[in-house]
Amino acid sequence: MIDSLPAFWAVIPAAGVGARMAADRPKQYLQLGGRTILEHSLGCFLDHPSLKGLVVSLAVDDPYWPHLACVNDPRIQRVDGGAERSGSVLNALLHLHAHGADDEDWVLVHDAARPNLSRDDLDKLLADLADDPVGGLLAVPARDTLKRVDKNGRVVETVDRSVIWQAYTPQMFRLGALHRALADSLVADAVITDEASAMEWAGLAPRLIEGRADNLKVTRPEDLEWLRQRWANRR
Ligand SMILES: Nc1ccn([C@@H]2O[C@H](COP(=O)(O)OP(=O)(O)OP(=O)(O)O)[C@@H](O)[C@H]2O)c(=O)n1
Numbered sequence: 001m002i003d004s005l006p007a008f009w010a011v012i013p014a015a016g017v018g019a020r021m022a023a024d025r026p027k028q029y030l031q032l033g034g035r036t037i038l039e040h041s042l043g044c045f046l047d048h049p050s051l052k053g054l055v056v057s058l059a060v061d062d063p064y065w066p067h068l069a070c071v072n073d074p075r076i077q078r079v080d081g082g083a084e085r086s087g088s089v090l091n092a093l094l095h096l097h098a099h100g101a102d103d104e105d106w107v108l109v110h111d112a113a114r115p116n117l118s119r120d121d122l123d124k125l126l127a128d129l130a131d132d133p134v135g136g137l138l139a140v141p142a143r144d145t146l147k148r149v150d151k152n153g154r155v156v157e158t159v160d161r162s163v164i165w166q167a168y169t170p171q172m173f174r175l176g177a178l179h180r181a182l183a184d185s186l187v188a189d190a191v192i193t194d195e196a197s198a199m200e201w202a203g204l205a206p207r208l209i210e211g212r213a214d215n216l217k218v219t220r221p222e223d224l225e226w227l228r229q230r231w232a233n234r235r
């Protein structure tokens, strides 16, 4: 199975401040099962035999990175993050282009704040999109009833959830196409919150690959509490 998976570059945006987490440090540096959240998120890629290399986008003044065990891993390149996640990703793509990566190379962008990505989901994404003309992303179909609200917090309508999915990461696209879409959409002041939305802005239709719902993004304190409980139960 591994032999048939495409080679890929990994881009890990890790330059956020974690405002919604309201912790004493950016959430990617909080502990989970004896390692930082960032180390878990990097580990899934560093353990993969199809990895060509990895670029991590970090805050310019990040004081935590130098203390991680992986800081001298030769497969990891560091770039400065941007003011928004999209800028952090764009800086990583620019670095890949400047260091010999090819337009047709696959790039997987994965949030540093998603430490629970399974190897099976990563391999499923690679296998299912290996020959896709556009690329795509891990996603989870909506499970709850969804409401559209007005400015007063009152329900306006119940949304048809049969056509609603939550976008996760990794998101997998060819380097050249993603770079162009992201750069052009940002110049056009489009609202870009993930790589797929840049590709959509460019008129393309990324494919959704159903993944595990526990590949969650650590955003608020309860997210980490839940993961820590899961990790404790694994022992
Ligand atoms: N300027 C930014 C903002 C976010 N990220 C990264 O993008 C991922 C998803 O973003 P999010 O969950 O919003 O992280 P934060 O921006 O840190 O969270 P908050 O919005 O609560 O501040 C995270 O791994 C975060 O580190 C980034 O690299 N550069």
Ligand SMILES: C[C@](O)(CO)[C@H](O)COP(=O)(O)O
Binding pocket: 085, 111, 166, 167, 168, 169, 193, 194, 195, 217
């Ligand atoms: C990329 C992402 O995780 C897909 O759901 C999400 O868009 C990140 O959003 P955030 O506001 O930067 O956390």
